[in-house]
Amino acid sequence: MKNHLSLRTKYFSFLISKKSLFLILFLFILLLACFTISASLGETFINPFHVIEVLVGKGNAFEQLVVTHFRLPRILIAILVGSSLAVAGAILQGMTRNPLASPDIMGITGGAATAVVLFLTFFSDKDNNLTVSIQWLPLSAFVGATVVALLLYILANHGRNLSPIRLVLIGIGLSAFMKAATTLFMITSPIYRASQANIWITGTVYGSDWQDVNILLPITTVLMLISFLIIRDINIQELGEPIAKSAGNRVHTYRFLFLLICTGLIGSAVAFGGTIGFVGLLAPHISRRLVGSSFGYLLPSSAIMGALLVLLADLVGRTLFLPIEVPAGVFTASIGAPYFVYLLLKQRNQ
Amino acid sequence: MEAIETKSLTLSYGDNIIIEELDLQIPKGEITVFIGSNGCGKSTLLQSLARLLKPANGTILLDGKQILKLPTKEVAKQLAILPQGPIAPEGITVLQLVKQGRYPHQRWFQQWSEEDENKVLEALKLTGMETLADRPVDSLSGGQRQRAWIAMTLAQDTDTILLDEPTTYLDMAHQIEILDLLFELNETKKRTIVMVLHDLNLACRYAHHLVAIHDKKVYSQGKPEEVVTCELVKDVFQIDCQIAVDPIFGTPMCLPHGKGRRIVQKAGPTLRVADY
Numbered sequence: 001m002k003n004h005l006s007l008r009t010k011y012f013s014f015l016i017s018k019k020s021l022f023l024i025l026f027l028f029i030l031l032l033a034c035f036t037i038s039a040s041l042g043e044t045f046i047n048p049f050h051v052i053e054v055l056v057g058k059g060n061a062f063e064q065l066v067v068t069h070f071r072l073p074r075i076l077i078a079i080l081v082g083s084s085l086a087v088a089g090a091i092l093q094g095m096t097r098n099p100l101a102s103p104d105i106m107g108i109t110g111g112a113a114t115a116v117v118l119f120l121t122f123f124s125d126k127d128n129n130l131t132v133s134i135q136w137l138p139l140s141a142f143v144g145a146t147v148v149a150l151l152l153y154i155l156a157n158h159g160r161n162l163s164p165i166r167l168v169l170i171g172i173g174l175s176a177f178m179k180a181a182t183t184l185f186m187i188t189s190p191i192y193r194a195s196q197a198n199i200w201i202t203g204t205v206y207g208s209d210w211q212d213v214n215i216l217l218p219i220t221t222v223l224m225l226i227s228f229l230i231i232r233d234i235n236i237q238e239l240g241e242p243i244a245k246s247a248g249n250r251v252h253t254y255r256f257l258f259l260l261i262c263t264g265l266i267g268s269a270v271a272f273g274g275t276i277g278f279v280g281l282l283a284p285h286i287s288r289r290l291v292g293s294s295f296g297y298l299l300p301s302s303a304i305m306g307a308l309l310v311l312l313a314d315l316v317g318r319t320l321f322l323p324i325e326v327p328a329g330v331f332t333a334s335i336g337a338p339y340f341v342y343l344l345l346k347q348r349n350q
Numbered sequence: 351m352e353a354i355e356t357k358s359l360t361l362s363y364g365d366n367i368i369i370e371e372l373d374l375q376i377p378k379g380e381i382t383v384f385i386g387s388n389g390c391g392k393s394t395l396l397q398s399l400a401r402l403l404k405p406a407n408g409t410i411l412l413d414g415k416q417i418l419k420l421p422t423k424e425v426a427k428q429l430a431i432l433p434q435g436p437i438a439p440e441g442i443t444v445l446q447l448v449k450q451g452r453y454p455h456q457r458w459f460q461q462w463s464e465e466d467e468n469k470v471l472e473a474l475k476l477t478g479m480e481t482l483a484d485r486p487v488d489s490l491s492g493g494q495r496q497r498a499w500i501a502m503t504l505a506q507d508t509d510t511i512l513l514d515e516p517t518t519y520l521d522m523a524h525q526i527e528i529l530d531l532l533f534e535l536n537e538t539k540k541r542t543i544v545m546v547l548h549d550l551n552l553a554c555r556y557a558h559h560l561v562a563i564h565d566k567k568v569y570s571q572g573k574p575e576e577v578v579t580c581e582l583v584k585d586v587f588q589i590d591c592q593i594a595v596d597p598i599f600g601t602p603m604c605l606p607h608g609k610g611r612r613i614v615q616k617a618g619p620t621l622r623v624a625d626y
Contacts, residue, residue, distance in 0.1 A: 003484065
């Protein structure tokens, strides 16, 4: 108890682990640093101190243009997308008690992607302009994600005792199906759009603007807040259904809520960042190593870790290979895929 | 006075009936132990008493009220169940686990009230886990791990505690340690304890009330010294045995027949169970 901080007033009371709190603060500072560096690097270098000046409203016109108009929206989208995928992954891993669970492996990201391509195919005119507001895009991605999640839920509940590997197998099946559907929609649409969609599918925050931020920021904020309100309920469910029930948790109601939060986070992330792979698997796993399994620490640290991963992947992708831009998803997948194989092997040995 | 009572309770998995038309009373403030052969439905019965399983028919009363009609959080303040072989999430500490027993008593903004702290500390103390509070559960030995889970159910602060085979996978010393802990909880805190045990002899030592389950019904119930007979063992476990008196506790002791080696005593009179 010595290494804990006990906060207690008339209105609230919490017990906080000093070590975990310190680690989360450290990660947050790291994110701020990466944020600044990311805003200063690119085709033209801008001194990080000038970036900070621009952020507080000073700096010359050129720096302001580059930072606030070109780099900032992209950075913010990377952070929002990364943290959404990571938190969704952490919740999925907790509620299924399955270390292999994550948005893309379970096919939920794929569902959202299919819905987005479908949306773009149906609501674009021949000049590749959308005929409806882009605000509807996250909603369609959310619907796609939810459909797959519910399908998975029904399949998973069909047989009792779903093993981690089986859940992954069902997810891979659903993913393959979604991929096929996406490809079908893409090849039946004009060439220009198909190549655009292809880059987007790999996962990129390229071309994000303030309009995107204005749509995504409120959605992510609300969903994050809700997920922070249900921390206790995820914690108790991670002890297994019988114990959660014994402690008075309405298991099925909350599970449904968890799923909706996840599909909301995944849908909105996919709508703006495409299918940036493995962030939802990696970020919670790294966080678990740092702060343990208790969700009060795991959620904030996963959120920051996911933001860091996508931010760094995007930074590397747009600076290291100039003049080509490599989608962020390429880098997250190149770290994530080998790690996934490692997890699979570890699972088999248990 | 009954802690839990069932009235013509029928339990089933699909069409497969496990327990049929069962009327059972669990006495308050005592240790009740369910015994029976593998797959006789004793675990299923225990789970249904903790509302984890919906009965196909009949009712379960907790302190005279229908358990399924009470709000689940209210039930959680009166009754806790520890299922068989629970698995803790990777890296979770003993304190974090035990703290979760406070779930039904907490609200979002009140997660560490003075009462929470007192109950958690008390649970850690009773189970002898104070010094291990900051250790990850998965780094503990089997016996310590089980004590951590028991501490979690104690932190829930319920009058009734149900345990499904709390001693499985434990060696002899740890089995006794866990059962002694539960016995003391009953003696000093007057907690009603209901558990499933595999070892008939240990069940006889610790149980005030023994319930033998056989063929979807209660075969017989009562004080171990009154109900445990060769006939019971023959009917319930399908094995011939001899019933002796436990030389330490004076409770019934079942010595099963079988093959095994026989040793002829060379000097002195042959040691016979009946001599005790």
